[in-house]
Amino acid sequence: MNQAHNRLPLTDIVRLIIRHEAATQTAKSKLNVQWEREWPLLDKLMTAARSGDLKVYNPGEFQSIALDKLQQPSLLMNCEAYLEDVDAWLDLHESRTPFRFARFAVMPAPLANQLALAQARTVQHSIEPDVRRPVTRHQHQEEEVLRVIRELGHDPKKLPKQRAGHRGIKAAVRSKLSFSPSIFNKAWERLRKSRDIGEDEVSPKLE
Structure with missing residues (x-):
């Protein structure tokens, strides 16, 4: 090596x-x-x-x-x-x-x-050292959220809509990360605004 x-x-x-x-x-x-x-x-x-x-x-x-x-x-x-x-x-x-x-x-x-x-x-x-840019704290938080969504078997841009009385995908992701509720919610909102995550009526599991 x-x-x-x-x-x-x-x-x-x-x-x-x-x-x-x-x-x-x-x-x-x-x-x-x-x-x-x-x-x-x-x-x-x-x-x-x-x-x-x-x-x-x-x-x-x-x-x-x-x-x-x-x-x-x-x-x-x-x-x-x-x-x-x-x-x-x-x-x-x-x-x-x-x-x-x-x-x-x-x-x-x-x-x-x-x-x-x-x-x-x-x-x-x-x-090509000039190509690499350090990952910011916000980027790291967002990448972790997206990673957990995929680990749970979902397409981040086609998340299932939460049904009344049922635990949603957002809560499931939050439970697997050590971020504080405030940090997690802000990361989720940034991803939602950038359309890196979105809801869909039909959310097929990723193979």
Whole structure:
């Protein structure tokens, strides 16, 4: 694995670790693993970057970012770290977390595919660093809402209309995210205004 393939943004790193944990849990505890740990683990990695325990890099650059040049959290989460450095940090600070990137060759196929796709995106961004724009906090929130809608098997632009006395899709999505009600409602409203989500009389499940 060359240097370009051996780095990922902190957000992708966290998602792969948490999805691995979620895949090993029972159906009852799976959601708790994924939604309760994603943001706390990301915060720990960003704290490690700010303290110098984990070196991070701007896309396309090979000199680590100086501590006094580190960006605010909404941008820092898109900085990249070498996977072996993350493994070393996990060994020291999260030793009970079983996932290590060094073992990715024997990952279950779906997780290995996710890692390959994330690495491919990172390589493309390193080739054309000016193309990549950091994901804003609002964009991240909106992407998470859309992702959960799809995980529930719905087309975001053809959501079923809520029926009286029945729990709607919005409530189902909100229950799976750790956002506060205010943040979630604002993200939902932004998506509705941009027409990235919409209601339809007939909302077929996605295959």
